[in-house]
Amino acid sequence: MKTNRIILYIFSSLLLFPLGSCDNDFLEFYPEDKITSANFPQNEGDIKLLLNGVYAHLRENSIYNEGLFGFGVLDGATPNAFTWGNTPIARAGNGQLNSSDGSIVNFRWTRSYGIIFRANYLLDALEGVELNEEQKTTFRAEARFLRGLAYSILAESFGGVPIILEALTTEEARNITRSTRRETWDQAIADYDMAIDNLDVDAPEVGRATKGAALGMKMRALLYQGNYDQVLEVIDEIDQLGIYDLFPSYEGLFKLENENNQEVIFDIQYITGENSQGSLHDQYCGTGTGSWTRGSRYVPTDDLVNAYEMIDGSAVDPSNPYEGRDPRLGFTVVVPGAYILGYRFPNYEYPGGAFNHPGNRLKHLSTRKYRIEPESDLPPSGQSSLNNIILRYADVILSKAEAIIETNGNIDEAITLINRIRTERDDVKITPLPMGLSQEEARERLRHERRIEFAMEGLYWADIKRWNIGSEIYPVEVRDHTGSLLETKFPNGYLDFYQLLPIPDSEIALNENLEQNPGW
Numbered sequence: 303m304k305t306n307r308i309i310l311y312i313f314s315s316l317l318l319f320p321l322g323s324c325d326n327d328f329l330e331f332y333p334e335d336k337i338t339s340a341n342f343p344q345n346e347g348d349i350k351l352l353l354n355g356v357y358a359h360l361r362e363n364s365i366y367n368e369g370l371f372g373f374g375v376l377d378g379a380t381p382n383a384f385t386w387g388n389t390p391i392a393r394a395g396n397g398q399l400n401s402s403d404g405s406i407v408n409f410r411w412t413r414s415y416g417i418i419f420r421a422n423y424l425l426d427a428l429e430g431v432e433l434n435e436e437q438k439t440t441f442r443a444e445a446r447f448l449r450g451l452a453y454s455i456l457a458e459s460f461g462g463v464p465i466i467l468e469a470l471t472t473e474e475a476r477n478i479t480r481s482t483r484r485e486t487w488d489q490a491i492a493d494y495d496m497a498i499d500n501l502d503v504d505a506p507e508v509g510r511a512t513k514g515a516a517l518g519m520k521m522r523a524l525l526y527q528g529n530y531d532q533v534l535e536v537i538d539e540i541d542q543l544g545i546y547d548l549f550p551s552y553e554g555l556f557k558l559e560n561e562n563n564q565e566v567i568f569d570i571q572y573i574t575g576e577n578s579q580g581s582l583h584d585q586y587c588g589t590g591t592g593s594w595t596r597g598s599r600y601v602p603t604d605d606l607v608n609a610y611e612m613i614d615g616s617a618v619d620p621s622n623p624y625e626g627r628d629p630r631l632g633f634t635v636v637v638p639g640a641y642i643l644g645y646r647f648p649n650y651e652y653p654g655g656a657f658n659h660p661g662n663r664l665k666h667l668s669t670r671k672y673r674i675e676p677e678s679d680l681p682p683s684g685q686s687s688l689n690n691i692i693l694r695y696a697d698v699i700l701s702k703a704e705a706i707i708e709t710n711g712n713i714d715e716a717i718t719l720i721n722r723i724r725t726e727r728d729d730v731k732i733t734p735l736p737m738g739l740s741q742e743e744a745r746e747r748l749r750h751e752r753r754i755e756f757a758m759e760g761l762y763w764a765d766i767k768r769w770n771i772g773s774e775i776y777p778v779e780v781r782d783h784t785g786s787l788l789e790t791k792f793p794n795g796y797l798d799f800y801q802l803l804p805i806p807d808s809e810i811a812l813n814e815n816l817e818q819n820p821g822w
Contacts, residue, residue, distance in 0.1 A: 376764075377762055378392065380762045382757055382758065383395075386598075387599065389405070402806075402807045414455050442496070443497045460819065465485065476812060491524070503545060513543065515567055519568065531705075548696060570689060572687050574687040583690070588673060589647065594677060598658035605780070644675075665782065696723055703716040714738070717747070720735055799820055804819055
């Protein structure tokens with residue numbers, strides 16, 4: 303049950319109407335049935351309402367619009383997945399994105415600033431509410447953590463952006479300029495540091511930020527900047543908390559019954575309901591059956607499937623290509639002949655059996671992560687209650703291994719960490735990597751392990767950019783079950799300007815001081 307967790311929903315509007323002053327005191331009354339700046343916020347309940355509104359921007363009311371973290375949606379912009387339809391994610395993945403696109407361009411910008419504006423409002427409103435200092439400090443720390451998340455997303459996606467720490471007038475908003483990428487990252491780190499210093503190890507309610515979450519997101523921010531010495535320092539702090547470990551089942555990590563387990567450091571909470579409390583991820587990315595049509599919009603590619611190793615390290619048998627593979631393949635991808643929702647996949651005829659959406663030309667592979675089974679438990683559209691894991695302890699382990707490798711530390715120690723991912727779970731046990739690898743060999747194995755471990759979780763897009771390997775891996779062909787070519791991702795090669803998203807045209811139209819990223 304999720305009745306005790308923070309309820310995350312989008313406020314359709316929260317209008318704060320300031321009322322003009324009047325010389326006659328007897329005329330200065332305020333309607334008690336409306337929210338105004340004169341009567342809101344007044345108490346802890348009001349502040350929690352505002353805080354819920356900040357958290358709400360993390361969750362996604364339409365996976366079609368990509369969202370901030372994107373589940374596996376962002377993998378559609380990488381060789382891991384094929385995105386059918388003329389969507390911005392598809393264009394981001396094949397070199398056709400432009401600055402007028404919505405969703406991944408406009409949506410990441412506006413939702414991130416929505417978090418920032420709401421967090422800033424909460425920080426300001428706290429000063430006028432009678433709460434003890436300990437309560438205020440916790441609320442401030444959570445607001446700063448969420449604001450840090452937003453600036454991290456902006457820095458990773460767009461580079462340097464305007465840094466806004468207080469309310470702006472319309473004129474100020476129309477004239478603000480971009481800070482540097484380093485300054486934007488520094489602001490995110492400053493927000494995380496304040497949260498780390500003031501949040502407890504345990505959250506006041508399930509789903510709210512903790513010291514571990516703030517440390518973990520700071521780790522990722524430093525990792526994405528290549529600050530590996532600092533990454534190692536932060537990981538030491540995470541491990542000193544003594545509360546995180548690998549969950550014994552890789553498959554079980556993404557099941558309803560195991561939510562908020564010891565591997566989850568921070569996630570986005572969902573509940574089943576008709577008022578946008580749930581996720582549309584299962585609807586848009588799920589496998590359909592004869593009675594349940596699903597979107598199957600983001601589906602794995604053969605390029606991803608071919609990256610999975612054999613359990614014993616041997617060569618793949620072309621006549622039986624899905625047997626004996628790394629078990630994470632079957633837990634991540636629905637492969638030909640597999641069962642899902644009680645049906646054998648794929649059934650190319652529609653309707654009947656288990657199938658991808660009839661509009662999706664890639665029909666022989668589908669996504670299993672974040673699937674709710676059995677079919678009788680499938681939620682209505684937009685009501686999936688399965689949480690989206692933003693950061694889990696496996697990322698800490700592999701980030702430490704990467705930092706050791708990149709600082710030319712003890713390579714065998716790094717390989718030991720990677721082998722934890724390959725051998726420690728009850729349902730994933732594949733051949734350990736050997737000791738004695740060179741730095742370059744260890745780097746290659748680390749990058750492979752991250753791709754497999756987090757496949758269809760939306761991290762590979764950022765990894766490709768920060769490792770600067772786009773020119774090495776593209777172009778990539780995507781073919782259907784007959785071998786016919788569906789698309790070529792970046793057919794002319796990966797260009798440097800794709801390292802950043804374009805500033806949305808709609809924002810530049812409002813503020814001519816926002817300089818566009820080069821190449822766009």
